[in-house]
Amino acid sequence: MNIRYEQIQGRSLGFYALVAGLGVLILAALGAVWHMEHNGHWVTGMSNRIVWGMPHVFALFLIVAASGALNVASISSVFNKKLYKPMSRLSGLVSLALLAGGLMILVLDLGRPDRLIVAMTEYNFKSIFAWNIILYNGFFVIVAIYLWMMFERRMNKFSSKAGLSAFTWRLILTTGTGSIFGFLVARQAYDAVIMAPMFIIMSFAFGLAFFILILMASYKWTDRPLGDVVVNRLGNLLGVFVAAVMYFVAVKHLGNLYLAENAGVENFILFGEYVYSDLFWYGQIILGGLIPMALIYHPALRSNRSTLGLASVLVLIGGVIQLYIIIVGGQAYPMEMFPGKEILEGYGGIAAYTPSLAEIMLGVGGIAVALIAVTFLVKFLPFLPESLADEVSDPHHKS
Amino acid sequence: MYRFLVVFIGFAFMSIANAYENPLTGNSEAAKSSKQYHENVSVIRKMHPEFLNHKRDKTLRQGVRTEENSLKGCVNCHANKDETTNEYHSVNDKDQFCSDCHQQVSVSVDCFSCHRTTPGASYKGVR
Amino acid sequence: MSKTLNRRDFIKTTTATTASVATIASGITLTTFAANANENPVTNEKRWGMLIDTNRLTEANIDGMVTACKKEHGWGSEAHSTGDQKSNWIRKLKVKDKATGKVTSLPLMCQHCEEPPCVDVCPTNASMKREDGIVLVDRHLCIGCRYCMMACPYDARSFVHEDLTDQKEDMPRGKGTVESCTLCVHKVDKGEAPACVASVNSDAVIFGDLYDANSKINQTLKKVQSAQIRADLNLNTGVRYSGI
Ligand code: SF4
Ligand code: SF4
Numbered sequence: 125m126n127i128r129y130e131q132i133q134g135r136s137l138g139f140y141a142l143v144a145g146l147g148v149l150i151l152a153a154l155g156a157v158w159h160m161e162h163n164g165h166w167v168t169g170m171s172n173r174i175v176w177g178m179p180h181v182f183a184l185f186l187i188v189a190a191s192g193a194l195n196v197a198s199i200s201s202v203f204n205k206k207l208y209k210p211m212s213r214l215s216g217l218v219s220l221a222l223l224a225g226g227l228m229i230l231v232l233d234l235g236r237p238d239r240l241i242v243a244m245t246e247y248n249f250k251s252i253f254a255w256n257i258i259l260y261n262g263f264f265v266i267v268a269i270y271l272w273m274m275f276e277r278r279m280n281k282f283s284s285k286a287g288l289s290a291f292t293w294r295l296i297l298t299t300g301t302g303s304i305f306g307f308l309v310a311r312q313a314y315d316a317v318i319m320a321p322m323f324i325i326m327s328f329a330f331g332l333a334f335f336i337l338i339l340m341a342s343y344k345w346t347d348r349p350l351g352d353v354v355v356n357r358l359g360n361l362l363g364v365f366v367a368a369v370m371y372f373v374a375v376k377h378l379g380n381l382y383l384a385e386n387a388g389v390e391n392f393i394l395f396g397e398y399v400y401s402d403l404f405w406y407g408q409i410i411l412g413g414l415i416p417m418a419l420i421y422h423p424a425l426r427s428n429r430s431t432l433g434l435a436s437v438l439v440l441i442g443g444v445i446q447l448y449i450i451i452v453g454g455q456a457y458p459m460e461m462f463p464g465k466e467i468l469e470g471y472g473g474i475a476a477y478t479p480s481l482a483e484i485m486l487g488v489g490g491i492a493v494a495l496i497a498v499t500f501l502v503k504f505l506p507f508l509p510e511s512l513a514d515e516v517s518d519p520h521h522k523s
Numbered sequence: 524m525y526r527f528l529v530v531f532i533g534f535a536f537m538s539i540a541n542a543y544e545n546p547l548t549g550n551s552e553a554a555k556s557s558k559q560y561h562e563n564v565s566v567i568r569k570m571h572p573e574f575l576n577h578k579r580d581k582t583l584r585q586g587v588r589t590e591e592n593s594l595k596g597c598v599n600c601h602a603n604k605d606e607t608t609n610e611y612h613s614v615n616d617k618d619q620f621c622s623d624c625h626q627q628v629s630v631s632v633d634c635f636s637c638h639r640t641t642p643g644a645s646y647k648g649v650r
Numbered sequence: 651m652s653k654t655l656n657r658r659d660f661i662k663t664t665t666a667t668t669a670s671v672a673t674i675a676s677g678i679t680l681t682t683f684a685a686n687a688n689e690n691p692v693t694n695e696k697r698w699g700m701l702i703d704t705n706r707l708t709e710a711n712i713d714g715m716v717t718a719c720k721k722e723h724g725w726g727s728e729a730h731s732t733g734d735q736k737s738n739w740i741r742k743l744k745v746k747d748k749a750t751g752k753v754t755s756l757p758l759m760c761q762h763c764e765e766p767p768c769v770d771v772c773p774t775n776a777s778m779k780r781e782d783g784i785v786l787v788d789r790h791l792c793i794g795c796r797y798c799m800m801a802c803p804y805d806a807r808s809f810v811h812e813d814l815t816d817q818k819e820d821m822p823r824g825k826g827t828v829e830s831c832t833l834c835v836h837k838v839d840k841g842e843a844p845a846c847v848a849s850v851n852s853d854a855v856i857f858g859d860l861y862d863a864n865s866k867i868n869q870t871l872k873k874v875q876s877a878q879i880r881a882d883l884n885l886n887t888g889v890r891y892s893g894i
Contacts, residue, residue: 164730164812164825171734172808175796235794235809235826243793246774253773253797307771309883310803459803461758461879462745462894468753470743471805475734583788584778585691586839595819636813636824637789643819 127210127516129506132346139345139499146496153489156482157232165235168483173475174455179233181447182487185330186226186494187260187301188323189443191294192331193219194267196358198294201287207357207517210509211339212287216271217498217507218335219294220264225494227260229486252303259297266290275505298324305450312389313454316380322372329365330443333436336362338498340429342508351514352427359432363420366439370413373446389457393449398474400453403445412442452477549603551620560600571597575634594634599642613640688839697764697783698833698888699860700847701867701876704756705893706854712742712757718849719759722834724818728811737808737823739831740846745894754894757846760785760806760831761879762888768798768807768830777828783860783888784833792827799828803880806830833888860888 132139160168170177196215200208208215231237247254270286273279302323305314336358343350377394380386393400416435425431458472502508509516553560561567567574571592578592590596601620602611614621615635625632720726725737740759746752762785769777769785776791777798787798787807799807807830810823817823820836834844842848847857858867876892878885 161826165809166728166730166732166735166811171811172736172738172799173734173805175799175809235796235828236792239791239793242774242791243795246776246791248772248775250770251773251797253771253795257773304797307767308800309767310880311800455800459805461804463880463882464749465745465747468744468746470741470758579790581691583786583790584780586688586780586782586835587691588688588836588839637817637822637827639817639819639822640815645819 128510129213129508130510131504131506132342132502132508134499134503136345139503142499143496146492146499149485149492150489150496152485153232153492156485156489157237159482160233160486161237168480169478170483171475171477174452174477176451176455177477178448178452178479178483179229179486181444181451182490183226183229183233184301184451185444185447186222186229186490188298188327188447189330189334189440190219190221190223190226190327191263191298191301192327192329193222193335194290194294195328195332196335197270197287198291201284202291204284207354210512210517211335211354212283213271213274213507214339214342214502215335216267216274216290217501218338218494219331220267220271221494221497221501222331222334223260223263224497225490225492228493229490232486252300252307256297256300256304259293259300263290263293263297266293294327295324298327305454310459311454312386312460313393313450313457315386316376318372318376318379322369322376325365325368325372326443326446329362329369329439332358332362332365333439333443336436337433337440338495340433342502343512344429346508348508349511349513349516351512351517353514353518354512355429355432356427359420359435362432362436362439363417366413366416366420370409373408373413385460385463388460389454392457392474393453396474398453398456400449400456403449403453407445408442408449411438412445416442549620550606551601551603553600554603556600594638595643598638598640599646602641611641615640692780692782692839694781694783695861697860698762698838699783699858699867700833700844700889701856701870701892702756702889703854703856703874703892704754706852707755707757707850709742709755711850711852711854712755714849715757715846715855716740716742718845719831722818722845723821723832724823725808725829728814731811735811737810737829739806739808739829756891756894758804758806758879759846759889760802760833761804761885762831762833764886764888765884767801767803767885771797771801773797780835784835784838785830786832786835787828787830789822789824789827789829794826794828796828802830803883803885 168177194215196208197212197219198215199205200212231240234240234243243257247258249255266286267290270283270290273283273286299320302320305311306317306319308314339358340350340355342348377390380390381394392398393404395401416438419425419431419435419438422431456475456477458467458474461467461471574592575594575597578587579594581587582593598614602614603619604611612619613635615625615632616622617626621632621635719740723739725739728736731737740757742755743758744753744755747754762783764779764783766777766779766785769779771777773795774791774793776788776793777785778788779785794809796809799805799809807828809828810825813825814823821832823829834842834846837844843857847855853866853870856867856870858865860868860871862868871890874892876890877894878887878890879894
């Protein structure tokens, strides 16, 4: 069966309202950037102890999600699952858009964003950060080629090869992102081999949550049919990914708890009296893990799109919180400079961090950039199938 | 299209040249000294960014600390002293040594986000 | 002791004498460089280091070192930055041994690691190590990503959080870039000792060439017990401590 793709019309009031709303968020973010760069980082909550704050939380969240959003396309091209095929184009698009949003935040939070050209021309090949720059750029190119092959009929036959390389590339990319922390040997919080695989699983969950939301919203707002088969399949998949994230989180923390040298930082995150413990239990575990799973798997809520949407939103919120704990919490805990000794003065203690409004606005602006990119591109190029009704996506479906 | 570009660039260079047809004026060591420090003034005008970049790498990375092409040297010699207050003007202040040209061709100077813009306390004048 | 020094230092004991480098004691400049020393690139025949004897160093000495560094480089008086946002190149630490209860005060600055994590992680090569072991930030290339600050095990680096003016003539510094102790490289290149070392009027802090068998630091390191902070990370620091 041939799938027909079509642009959205994008002339309704709702469309313009969406664009305007996102535009405002982006302008606010640019204002925030001007404020921070003009004055310097003293206007933020960041310091020499918490060197990466809210912008990095959002940036890494989006970058991680970006690689996960490609999942749907990968499942169709690499694992040859027909059901996902019609959604491949959108999957690639969401993936690129999220990456663009994340990178924008990362660049605009640099001390010298005006020197971006230096970052692009001076490479230290020993630095995992430099490798990440290459990986991100490569990801853009590869996914763009992949999309083109899906769009261009003559190239269709190569699209699964391209899909395979995009899939491989994204696994490396997320590993690279996770390794940014893995190389920080002196910081107890990041001293875990499990970091890289955990980031991959996190990317699956966050990326899929973004994808589900964007898919459901665009079909609803354009009145296109979206059948239960697709929705339920994606919902189940999200549930599995969320469970997998929780499993990895459990393994990581339990492992650390029994490793004497990391017990300190573990107790600080899990059972300390700082905000990070509340964020962990209430935010990451309950809000971002248990509730979404309940919403997805509760039999009474099957095929219920509102609750699936809510579950996806919660997964995303939980994801931001999880990255906040990893990035900010990991820095707040002091480094063990003198094992066996206690530092009385001069260094130590839990570093304080209160994110400024500007930092949060920059982070939210990154998400807005990703969404506005998707909004415009589905208007100008045929990314979305005309219909994802059950008989289209699954010809053997019997209703 | 190309022709326009050439003409445009030509104008841009002419305006630099015009600005500097007259010898150095003002109240700086360089203007007062009779000694010629640069072998060829037009070369230093055109090439000073390359010279400075080359020198900065040698100084910072290799510890070569000769006076030739040192930015500190430029500032020491070319900063103008205010006649009345006897204080130095920053070389990147409006119409001062660096900005005079740079503002005409609208090329921003990045040096002085870190480097000081007047001779330091230990500077005792030209040798 | 010799094991913690680099393999190279004994190989070249025979040639070292030709360079007319005499002992450098704190506070006094004894080195006589050839007139053209500053014209030639530094080489890896030297490795600059420091030995800090915490038993002989008083708290007032340490405060004096911090003040001398501030005065030389101009950090710490940033107008808008607060608390941990202010630059801090060298600090006074007080540590208590949990077993014995002994309290030690020591100055902590960039340890000028031979295998510096800050250099490894820097994406643009802005963090760099000179041939003679001095670790610097090339602010012309620094994009202010702050990854090096995440990587440094000694919290030795600072990010400049605001616009600066009227910098010290030998120490360009500016908003949006990262900085740390330079081992007073501008002085070392002239044959002088770092400002903090010069501020201490005793042998409690010794500065010199670790490789040079005739240098005071080399000879003292052979005699006394010394340690590196976080020696377990195998960074082979240039700054060593005795008495901790
Ligand atoms: S102490 Fe820190 S800043 Fe200094 S060389 Fe080592 S890692 Fe780099
Ligand atoms: S902040 Fe500057 S010196 Fe540090 S890693 Fe980034 S570019 Fe390198």
